[in-house]
Amino acid sequence: MIPLSWYLILAALLFCIGLFGVLARKNSVAVLMSVELMLNAVNINLLAFWRYLYLTSTAYNGFVFVVVLFAVAAAETAVGLAIIISAYRSRKTVAAEDFTALQG
C-alpha cells in the first residue's frame, strides 16, 4: 500500500513548484496557472488526510473542504483573469513586474 507520506510529499512538491511559478514568472497569466497548481496541491492533501485519517461514513469534512476549494479556485480564476484583462486594456501589458501601482 501507499503510505500517507508519499501523497504529502507529492503535494508539498507540487505546492512549491506552483509557488516558484507565482514568484518567478513574468507573465501574470502564468502566475494564475501556478496558483492553480498550488490549489491542487492543497486538494491532494485534503483528500489524502480524509482517506488516511478521517475515513468514517458520516464525517465529510474533507469533502466539504475540497468542494469549497473548487469554488474558490473557480472564483479566483474568473476574477484573476478579469483583472488581468482589465489591466491589459489600460496598460497594454500582462507582465506582472509592470504592475507597479503599489510602489510608494
Add this chain to the structure above:
Amino acid sequence: MNPESYFWLIPLPPLAAFFGILLLTWRKRTLSHWLALAGAGLAFLGSLAVLWRAFSIEHLAEHPFGVSIDWLPAGSSVMRIGAALDPLGAVSLAFVAVTVLMIFIYSIGYHNHGQPEGKDDLPGLPPRGMEMMDEHGHTVRAATIEPMYSRFFALISLFAFAMFLLVLSDNLLTLYIGWEIMGLCSYLLIGFWYGRPSARDAAVKAFMTTRIGDAFMLLGLAALYSLTGTFRFSEILGSPQTLEILSTSASGVLGLSWAGLIGILLLMGTVGKSAQFPLHVWLPDAMEGPTPVSAMIHAATMVSAGVYLALRFFPLIAAGWQPGGPLTAPMLFIGAVGAFTALFAALIALGQDDIKRVLAYSTISQLGFMLAALGIGAYVAAAFHLVTHAFFKALLFLGSGSVIHGMEHGAAHSGEHLDPQNMKYMGGLAWKMPLTFAAFLAGGLSLAGFPLLTSGFWSKDEILKSAYGLAPVVFYTLAFAALLTAFYTARQLTLVFLGQPRSRAAEKAHESRPVMTWPLLILAVFALIGGLVVKPFEHFVAGMLPHELLVELPESAVPVAVSVAVALGGLLLGWLVYRHAAKGQPDPLESALGPLFRAFHRKFWVDEAYQAVILRPAAWLAETAVARWIDQVILDGILHAVGRFTLWLGELLRSKVDRKVFSGGGDALAAGAQLAGSQLSGLQRGRVQEYMAGGIAVLVLAGLMVLFFLNL
C-alpha cells in the same frame, strides 16, 4: 378565503405602493397614481370583506379577530406584536378605508393629471399654469400638472399605510410606530410645496408641536410597559385585575394613581395629534399643504388617530370610575381640554376668511366635542362622532379644494391676482359649481347638525344627550359651541356659494372635473346616511366596554330640542347676517362685536403669545444670555486666561528646552530616517512578486526558527 386569516394584510398594499412608486415608477406619473390607487383600492376591498364578516358576527368584542407573532425578545419576556380587529377597530377601519380611497381618487384631479407639464413649474412650488393656444387660436391660461406628482402619491400611500397599521394594531408598540410614521408623513406633506417659506414653517411647526405630545405619550408608553410588561391591549385593557392594580397603586406624581398618570401622559399624545388646546396651533397652519393632504390629516387619519387612541385606552382612563361617580383625573383632564377647545376653536372659526382655515378650526372644535364626550364617559357617542366627522369633514375639505380650484381657474382667466382661498372674493358659486355645492351643502349641514337628515345631527345629538345626563357644565358649553358651529357653517356656505360673485374670478369659476366631483358625491352620501345606523352602531361599539362602564341615560326631550334649536338657529342666523355680504365691506360681525371679533380673527393671539412667552425667551436665552454672557464673558475669559498662561509656558519651554535639546536631536533623527528611507526605498518597487517572495522567505525562516528553538 377566510377574512380572519388575512385581515392583517390590509395595511400592506399601500406600503407596497409607496415603495413601488419610490423605487420604480416615480418617473411615470400615470403609472404612479395607478399604483397608489391599486394600493388603496386593495386595502379598501380587503377592508370591505373583513368588515362584512366582522359586522355579521354577534360577539365580535368578546372574540375579536387576531393574529400575533413573537417579535422582539426583551430580556426574559418576548414582545408579541400582531393585528386585531374589534368593534372600535372595525368602525375605524371602515371610515379610514372609504375616505382614503376617495381622497386618492380626488388627488388625481386636484393635481391636474392629464394637463401638460409647465415649462417654468418648479418642484416644491404649486404648478403655476401656462399660456396656451386653444383650437380657435386664442391664448388661454391652462393649468399644469404638479411637478412632484408621483412623490405626492408615494407619500399619501405611506400615510394610508400608517393609519391602517394604527387601526389594526393589537398593541401599543405598532400603534406608536404607525403614529410616528404619520407624524413624519404629515411633516413631509404639509411641507410638500417646500419652495414656499410658509409651507416650510408650517411643516416644522406641525412636527415640533405634535412632538411635544408624542414625547409625553412615549413616557406613558414606557411607564405602562415597565409596570405591566406587555404592550398588548388585550392584556392591559382586557384584564380587570391589571386595571384594578393600576388604578389603586399610587405613582407618587401629583397624587395620581398609575392609571391616572399613564392615562394623562397618553392623552397628551392625543392632545398633540388631535390638535387640542394648547397644542392646536399646528393644525390651521397645516393648511399650507395641498388640499387632499388637509383632508387626509384633518379628517381621515391623523387627528382621528388621537381620538382613536383616547377611545382605545378608555378602559384605562376610566379605571376606577362608575357612571355617576366622580370622574377620574384623566377623564377630567381630557373632558376639560375637549370642552374648552370645542368652544375656543369655534369662536376662532367665526373670524376666519380663509375657506380652509374655517374648516381647520372647525375640525379642532369637533375633535374637542369628541374628547369632551369621552371625558364625561360617553364612549359610544364619541366613537360615533369620530366616524361621522371623518366622512363629512373629508367631504368639506375636498369640497373646499374643488372651490379653490375653480377660483384659481377663474383668476387665471380674469387675470386677477387674489388669494383663491379667501372667502371674501367668492360668492355665487352655487350656480357655477353645482355638484361641488351640493356636496359641500351636505357636508356643511352635517357639520352644523341639520336635524334628521344628516349624520352630524345624530352624532352631535348623542354627545349632547350624554352630556345633559352626565355633566351639565359640559352640556351648556357644547351646546353653545354647536350654535357657533351652525353659525360659522352658514357663514361659510353663504359667503362661498350664495349671493353675488364678489370678484371676476368668482364669475369665471367653473365646475371641477368628474374625477374630483365623484369622490365628493360619494362622501356626501356617506355624510347623509350616517344617521341611519345610529342604533346598530351603538349596539356594536358598546360591546367594547364592560357593562358597568355603559351609561344608562334618562330619556329627556331637552337635549334633542336644544340640538335642533341650535342647529337651525345658528344656520338661520348665519344666513341672515351674511346674505347681503358685499365686496369691500367689513365683516358684519366685526361691526357688531368690535374688538371681540378681532380677537377671533387673530386666533386669540395664541401664536403671538407662544412667540412672546416661549420662542422669544428661548431665542433670548440662546443669543443673549448664553452666547453673549456665559459663552463670551465667562467661558471665553477662562479660555483666554488658560491660553495666555499656556503661551507663556510654551515660550519658556521653547527657548530653554526645545531649541537646545529636542531641536538638535530631532534634526539628527530626521536626517537618519531620511538616509534609511532613501536606502530602503529601493526595496519598495511595487512588484507584488518580490513582496510575496520576501514574505514567504520570512515565513519559512520563522518556521525553521520555531522548530529549532522550541524543539517542536
Add this chain to the structure above:
Amino acid sequence: MSTAQILFLIFSAVVVAAAVMVVLSRRIMRAALWLVLALFGVALIFALLDASFFAVVQVLVYVGAIATLLIFAIMLTRGVMDDSKAQLNRGWPFALLVCLGLFGGLVYILSQWNRFNSAAPALPQDAYDLTLFGLALTSPDGYLVAFEAASVLLLAAMVGAIYLALEKRGN
C-alpha cells in the same frame, strides 16, 4: 512494490514533470497545455485516493472550465509578451531558494510527525455515499454554512469578474 505504488509513482512523475513545465516553458500557450496535463494527473491521484467523484469533478471543473478560461485569456492578451526572451523575472534565484527552503522545511516537519507513514484503512462499504454527502452539504445540521459561503463567494466573484472585464463604453 505493489501495483498501486507503481501507478502512484507514474502518476506523480507525470504531475511533477508537467508542473515543472508549466512553470518553466517559454511559450505561454504550451504552459497552459502542460497545466491541463498536470491537472489530469492530479485527477488520477484523486482516483488512487478512492475519491473518484472528485476525480471526475477535477476533470470537469479544472480541465473543462478553468483551463479553457485560461486559454481564452491567453488568446485575448496574446502578442504582448515576447515569447523568445526569458520568462522568469530577475529575482528567480531568490524565489527558487525560498521554494526549496519551504519544501525542505515542510518535509522536515512532516517527517517528525508520528503518523507520517500511516497506512490507509480499508474502505468501508458505505464510506462514500454521495447522496448522503449531498444531503450533508445542504442540511442545516451539516455543512450548509460552508456551502452557502461558497455560493456567495461564487456570486460575488461572478459579479466582480463581469464588472471588471466589461468594456467601458467609449474606451
